[in-house]
Amino acid sequence: MTIDIVDDGVQPSRGSRSAAERASSSPGGRTSLAEPTLLCALATHPGHGYHLKQAVEEITQGLVSLDLPGTYRMLRRLEAEGMVVSSWASGDSGPQRREYALTVLGWELLADWQQFLARQRRACDLTNSALDNALVIKESLPSSADACSGQAANSGGGA
Numbered sequence: 001m002t003i004d005i006v007d008d009g010v011q012p013s014r015g016s017r018s019a020a021e022r023a024s025s026s027p028g029g030r031t032s033l034a035e036p037t038l039l040c041a042l043a044t045h046p047g048h049g050y051h052l053k054q055a056v057e058e059i060t061q062g063l064v065s066l067d068l069p070g071t072y073r074m075l076r077r078l079e080a081e082g083m084v085v086s087s088w089a090s091g092d093s094g095p096q097r098r099e100y101a102l103t104v105l106g107w108e109l110l111a112d113w114q115q116f117l118a119r120q121r122r123a124c125d126l127t128n129s130a131l132d133n134a135l136v137i138k139e140s141l142p143s144s145a146d147a148c149s150g151q152a153a154n155s156g157g158g159a
Helices: 019-024 034-044 049-059 068-080 104-140 144-154
Strands: 084-089 097-102
Touching: 019 104, 034 049, 034 068, 034 097, 034 104, 049 068, 049 097, 068 084, 097 104
Parallel strands: none
Antiparallel strands: 084 097
16 A cells, blocks of 8 residues: 655755655555654754754654664754754763754644644544544444345355
């Protein structure tokens, strides 16, 4: 199963990948909420990786959970793409930590994710409504309809 991404004509700035391109680059067209949630965490809580990991989990009430190595890999990739910038900050105790913040491109990507996810939410709402309607239809069918589905499975021929 694949998810078709409809191009709405909005072009990403400066050759960066759009949210739709980023979402569809994962196997099977599955969309991960890790990147947009991490960008949201950076917008509201710039800081070091562990702090951002915790912020993602707090924002999503634990529904999106990042492992620490994955968080740092994503931050390094976003930094290489110019979406975030990092600097060394001295801590009150312990070693220095690399702190991350959004760049102008990162803010643009965050806005692009918001538009993309709003379209995805609309598609999910419409699909969920269609599923509700289909299940209502199934409940109104006579029980013989279930027998028909069994007959279809058994009518493959054979002697």
